[in-house]
Amino acid sequence: MNPFLTPLALGFRLGVALRGWAYRSGWFKTRRLSRPVVSIGNLTTGGAGKTPLVRFIAQRLVERGWEPSVLTRGYGRRAGEDIIVLEPGPGRRAEAREVGDEPALLARVLPDVPIVICADRYRAGSVAEERFNVDVHLLDDGFQHWALAREVDVVALDVTQELSDWALLPAGRLREPCSALQRAHIVVLTRTELGGAHDLGKRVSCVNPGAEVFWSTTMLRGFVDVQNGGPLPVQDVRGEPLCAFCAIGNPGAFFADLRAWGFSVVAEEAFPDHHCYSPADLVRLTARARETGAVAMLTTEKDMMNLPREWLSEVPVAACAIEFEIAEEDAFVSTLLERLEHTRGRT
Numbered sequence: 593m594n595p596f597l598t599p600l601a602l603g604f605r606l607g608v609a610l611r612g613w614a615y616r617s618g619w620f621k622t623r624r625l626s627r628p629v630v631s632i633g634n635l636t637t638g639g640a641g642k643t644p645l646v647r648f649i650a651q652r653l654v655e656r657g658w659e660p661s662v663l664t665r666g667y668g669r670r671a672g673e674d675i676i677v678l679e680p681g682p683g684r685r686a687e688a689r690e691v692g693d694e695p696a697l698l699a700r701v702l703p704d705v706p707i708v709i710c711a712d713r714y715r716a717g718s719v720a721e722e723r724f725n726v727d728v729h730l731l732d733d734g735f736q737h738w739a740l741a742r743e744v745d746v747v748a749l750d751v752t753q754e755l756s757d758w759a760l761l762p763a764g765r766l767r768e769p770c771s772a773l774q775r776a777h778i779v780v781l782t783r784t785e786l787g788g789a790h791d792l793g794k795r796v797s798c799v800n801p802g803a804e805v806f807w808s809t810t811m812l813r814g815f816v817d818v819q820n821g822g823p824l825p826v827q828d829v830r831g832e833p834l835c836a837f838c839a840i841g842n843p844g845a846f847f848a849d850l851r852a853w854g855f856s857v858v859a860e861e862a863f864p865d866h867h868c869y870s871p872a873d874l875v876r877l878t879a880r881a882r883e884t885g886a887v888a889m890l891t892t893e894k895d896m897m898n899l900p901r902e903w904l905s906e907v908p909v910a911a912c913a914i915e916f917e918i919a920e921e922d923a924f925v926s927t928l929l930e931r932l933e934h935t936r937g938r939t
Contacts, residue, residue, distance in 0.1 A: 594763050601763035608760075608768055615738040622741050625717040628728050628932055629663075629742040633735025635772060636765040638865045639841020640750040641782035641810065643694050643894065644916040646732050649746070650702050652925050653728060658932075661720040662702070663740075664732035666692030666709035668866035675710040677719060688897035693866055694732070696897040700821075713740045728932060735775075736767055744931045747776040751788040752845050755795060765841075773799045778806070778927060780918065783845050785809045785852060804927050807919045812853045815910040818896050818903075824910050835859040835886035835907070837877055838895050839867035846892060850912070859884040868898045874905070881907040 614620040632649065634640035646662060653660045666676070669692040676691055678684065684703045688696040691709050699707055706724045708716035717729050717740070731740060735747055749755065757769045773779065779796050781789050784807045793805050815824035836857045838846050843862035850857050859880050863873070881889050888908040891899075896911040903909075918924050 597763035598758065601758070601760040604761050605757075605769060612738070620738070622738060623714045624741040625714065625729060626721055627717070627726055628744075629717070629731050629734075629740060630728060630744045630746060630928070630932070631731040631734030631737070631740075631742040632746045632748070633731075633733050633737075634748045634750075635735070635755070635768055635770070636750070636753055637761065637767060637841060638765075639843075639845065640748040640753065641780075641808070641916065642733060642748050643697065644810070644914060645746070645748050645780060645782070645808075646730055647698060647701055648916040648918070649928070650698075650705050650730055652921075652928075654704065656925070656929070658728050659724070659726050660705055660728045660730050661717070661724060661726040662695075662698055662705055662707045662730045662732055663713045663716040663720065663734075664692070664695050664698075664707065664709055665711050665713070666695050667733070668692050668868075669695075669709070675708065675712075675715065675719065677723065678707040678709070680704045680706050680724075689868060693894050693897040697894050698732075701893075713737060735772075744778065744928060745776050746778045746780065746928075747773065748780050748782050749792060749796070750782050750842060750845065751784055751792050752786050752848070753842060755792060770795070770799055773803065776800060776803045777931060778804045778924070780806050780808050780924075782808050783810055783849070784919075786845065786848055804924075806924045809917050809919075810849055811915040811917050812849075813913045813915040815890075816893065816896065816913050818891070818899055818909045818911055819901075823913075829888050829890075829910075830854060831856060832887045833858040833885050835861070835877070835881040835884060835889045836891070837861035837863070837889060838892050839863035839865060839869075839898065840892060840894060841865045846912075850890060855890070857890075858886055866898070869895075869900065869903075871900075874900075874903055878906055 686696040686699040710716040760766045893911045
């Protein structure tokens with residue numbers, strides 16, 4: 593947090609409050625889709641594990657017979673079509689620079705789920721309902737998107753990030769004050785393997801006693817070869833010196849996870865969130881790996897979307913395929929479904 597920017601953060605807080613009042617009073621319009629909406633969002637500018645949570649919820653809904661769509665803005669994509677529809681199908685791929693890195697990743701890991709990218713999420717949902725047999729929408733990064741009504745608000749909170757009303761933008765990373773959690777139905781504490789979950793859970797319960805709070809951990813499922821998308825064995829680099837790089841909202845958590853998983857990270861390189869890697873970046877990363885004696889470079893699946901496919905690195909590069917695990921998973925899914933079941937037949 594930057595204390596010198598605190599006065600600006602107070603102005604930002606006033607703007608957030610006025611915007612919320614405008615929606616609640618009807619000055620700004622909130623529209624409702626025909627199918628129920630589950631918003632998955634956070635309080636910070638990124639790095640809370642929101643995208644893995646979207647994937648987790650989509651997979652659990654599909655397993656139970658639901659047909660979800662994902663509605664997303666596609667942050668970081670280049671200017672082009674104002675709406676992009678990614679139809680479901682095996683082997684689906686999307687270019688990150690065209691749709692955004694997070695939608696590109698979701699398109700790869702959720703091949704059977706339609707994804708609609710548009711700044712106007714009501715329009716995106718309307719298109720999804722017209723073109724596909726969806727019965728629920730997952731609103732990606734939707735906690736602050738008041739323009740679309742939702743049945744369930746799920747909020748991800750990273751236990752490694754500061755949760756303080758003094759840390760509002762631009763002084764800190766918070767988009768809203770902590771009191772905004774009063775709107776949440778379900779709160780998922782992420783990266784609890786790195787500690788601090790008990791205190792954060794108590795804080796959430798004080799702000800919103802009615803919210804259901806769940807703990808989650810980030811587990812390493814394996815490695816993906818960034819050149820061909822194929823799997824790589826984890827044990828081949830266990831104990832060897834490695835160079836790690838990423839361009840995510842909370843790079844420190846990724847580096848900490850790697851060490852918690854037992855890897856020897858001898859060099860770290862962090863870039864701004866959603867960064868598209870240039871040839872100069874790749875030269876710098878390769879040089880960093882060579883000078884530190886790293887036998888391989890590790891990054892995230894999201895970063896893999898922003899690497900040029902033609903990159904032939906002198907040092908092997910792999911993306912960490914992670915698995916999102918929620919303690920008391922059955923209770924989490926039951927809580928979600930209870931809020932959805934009574935709306936399932938709505939047209």
